[in-house]
Amino acid sequence: MGSKSERTKERILQEACRLFAQKGFQAVTMTDICEKTGLSRGGLYRYYAGTGQIFSEILLKEYRISDRIDKKECAAVILEDMLEEIRKEILDKQLSLSLAIYEYANLGNEALFQKINENAKKRWISLIRYGIETGEFKEADPQQAAECILYYYQGLRMWSRVIPFEELTAENYVKTIRQMLIKENGKEQEHI
């Protein structure tokens, strides 16, 4: 697909993401997405067959880290970039997809969610293993740490729709994950 098509797809995904975050999954129609993107129905359907396909693609998009691991970047730097991304997301109540995810899950898309969950877990596990290998991370249990990172994040995303969050809540997330993974240069830890 040419780069113009890629840009159009990107725009569709972005606008649709905003709509799903605002209204949940079921209330969003292809017509809404046409309006927001300025595409004709024919134009939109050239790219996607329906809102379900668009939503799945949004959920399956992921922060790519395998390239960075292959390039042997510092594990701690990759981690900090991911945490910064997450910190911003936590504070951006407008973009929380939790409600839409719930609705979509209730329509019976269990296999998709299992895949998303497995992919996210694998991604974190590969970073944690890599950081342990390079000696930057503590000898944590990769699966255990990955689950804490993911579910703690999901809980925050859910509550960020329900109550207003302080900046501190996002900071504490980042601090907890950092303390869980990063070695403190030879110094015995006092604060976990």
Next chain:
Amino acid sequence: MGSKSERTKERILQEACRLFAQKGFQAVTMTDICEKTGLSRGGLYRYYAGTGQIFSEILLKEYRISDRIDKKECAAVILEDMLEEIRKEILDKQLSLSLAIYEYANLGNEALFQKINENAKKRWISLIRYGIETGEFKEADPQQAAECILYYYQGLRMWSRVIPFEELTAENYVKTIRQMLIKENGKEQEHI
């Protein structure tokens, strides 16, 4: 209120809780609750004015720990009891109220949710402070640790409705919180 009334209220809350977990908040009516409890409409309305009041009461019910702290029980024992309770809840997909909480929050009950969140945080902070005082817990930042405990749990509860969970996921939660709080007798930690 006499003990028979207390028992009736308890029964109403239990049955209603099951219904909210199954159907979410909005789909449950007072009639449904009458059917499940065997109470007449008049009987039910003697106790509660509507489903909103019942749901709020369920959400505000909490695991009481202040008595146990006053009695100077071991902090580690209180912690283990709370973790065991949580572990069972995580595995009990049927009783997850997350969907109902979402719906109820979307009806605009922000103040209630802030209160619930604050109460839960305070409870955990008081236990963590107490454990640090008795020398059983690490010198963690109580608010930071409390947030991890709560939001990690909420994330698990949300996902437990969406995908099937293995026992290991609940075990990992308990392990992570334990490692975050409990001192390992003088031994340098290798695994966090």
